[in-house]
Amino acid sequence: ATMPPLLSAIANAGRHGLLVKSAVVMEKFREITIVAFDKTGTLTEGTPRVAEIRLLPGTGLDADELLALAAAAERPSEHPLARAVVAAAAERRLELAHAQEFSSAPGRGVTATVDRQVVRVGSPALLRDSPAPGGGGDPAWATVTELEAAGRTAVVVLVDDRAVGVLGLADRLRPDAQATVRALTALTGATPVLLTGDNPGAARRLAEEVGITDVRAGLLPADKVAEVQALQAAGHRVLLVGDGVNDAPAMATADLGVAMGRHGSDLALETADAIVVRDELAILPKIIDLSGRAHRVVK
Numbered sequence: 572a573t574m575p576p577l578l579s580a581i582a583n584a585g586r587h588g589l590l591v592k593s594a595v596v597m598e599k600f601r602e603i604t605i606v607a608f609d610k611t612g613t614l615t616e617g618t619p620r621v622a623e624i625r626l627l628p629g630t631g632l633d634a635d636e637l638l639a640l641a642a643a644a645e646r647p648s649e650h651p652l653a654r655a656v657v658a659a660a661a662e663r664r665l666e667l668a669h670a671q672e673f674s675s676a677p678g679r680g681v682t683a684t685v686d687r688q689v690v691r692v693g694s695p696a697l698l699r700d701s702p703a704p705g706g707g708g709d710p711a712w713a714t715v716t717e718l719e720a721a722g723r724t725a726v727v728v729l730v731d732d733r734a735v736g737v738l739g740l741a742d743r744l745r746p747d748a749q750a751t752v753r754a755l756t757a758l759t760g761a762t763p764v765l766l767t768g769d770n771p772g773a774a775r776r777l778a779e780e781v782g783i784t785d786v787r788a789g790l791l792p793a794d795k796v797a798e799v800q801a802l803q804a805a806g807h808r809v810l811l812v813g814d815g816v817n818d819a820p821a822m823a824t825a826d827l828g829v830a831m832g833r834h835g836s837d838l839a840l841e842t843a844d845a846i847v848v849r850d851e852l853a854i855l856p857k858i859i860d861l862s863g864r865a866h867r868v869v870k
């Protein structure tokens with residue numbers, strides 16, 4: 572028996588490892604003019620590691636104590652950076668206190684009560700909300716700047732609103748990221764854009780490596796939505812590829828949302844129009860190729 576062309580395109584997509592949620596998705600793929608990539612967990616493997624632990628002066632903590640506090644607060648979070656912090660603590664066999672009153676702010680970090688102290692872990696933007704420590708200069712910002720200049724993602728740790736340490740995290744580019752960006756542009760004529768919550772230094776370094784020149788960094792989830800809307804207002808049809816809770820609103824706004832499956836957050840998987848099941852970016856250009864063929868047959 573022969574399958575209707577659109578159904579066979581969907582089945583084919585499935586065979587390549589893309590779970591497509593509805594038939595119109597295959598049609599939309601070929602109309603895309605911008606492919607917006609998230610960074611952490613999408614262009615990178617999403618399994619960053621804690622490469623450096625920096626204690627700020629006068630805190631009375633040692634590196635293990637700092638890491639244990641941060642990991643206790645991060646334990647309930649599904650963010651890739653949070654999992655890296657927890658994994659680093661586990662590697663050192665640190666015992667973690669039980670965190671209470673956990674809350675997370677997508678694109679910013681987490682807050683929890685650990686040993687009756689309020690521990691906040693996340694983006695350097697958190698430093699802006701905390702009172703500057705006394706004495707000349709600001710060692711927290713200086714440490715953040717130094718780590719970011721080295722291409723790390725800086726994660727700050729605050730205890731009762733006082734910065735106590737900075738972690739430097741390193742993430743690896745996906746092996747197929749560069750080839751995917753190149754194939755997407757060549758196949759579709761679409762422009763790749765990087766939309767990331769990470770700092771401009773780390774973002775630009777990675778963009779250069781994969782061949783993306785349009786970089787928009789330091790974005791909160793709502794900023795990602797605004798970037799997508801601005802592109803659409805300029806007449807573009809936007810495909811957003813992401814993995815995180817922070818990508819879900821932008822994914823919903825975009826003409827087409829694709830989620831990375833393996834480490835993708837539940838919200839991203841729910842919101843996306845299609846899911847990359849085996850976590851290979853390289854199937855995206857293949858799918859667009861397939862959708863083009865399906866369209867020609869349907870016509």
Ligand code: ADP
Pocket residue numbers: 609610611612645648650652653676677678679680681692693694695724725726766767768769770790815817
């Ligand atoms: P991306 O857009 O690159 O995937 P995210 O929006 O997920 O990045 O995160 C942006 C920034 O927010 C991170 O670089 C980090 O500074 C901070 N952040 C968010 N959640 C966490 C967390 N649970 N732990 C530490 N940092 C976090």
Ligand code: MG
Pocket residue numbers: 609610611612613813814815818
């Ligand atoms: Mg991400």
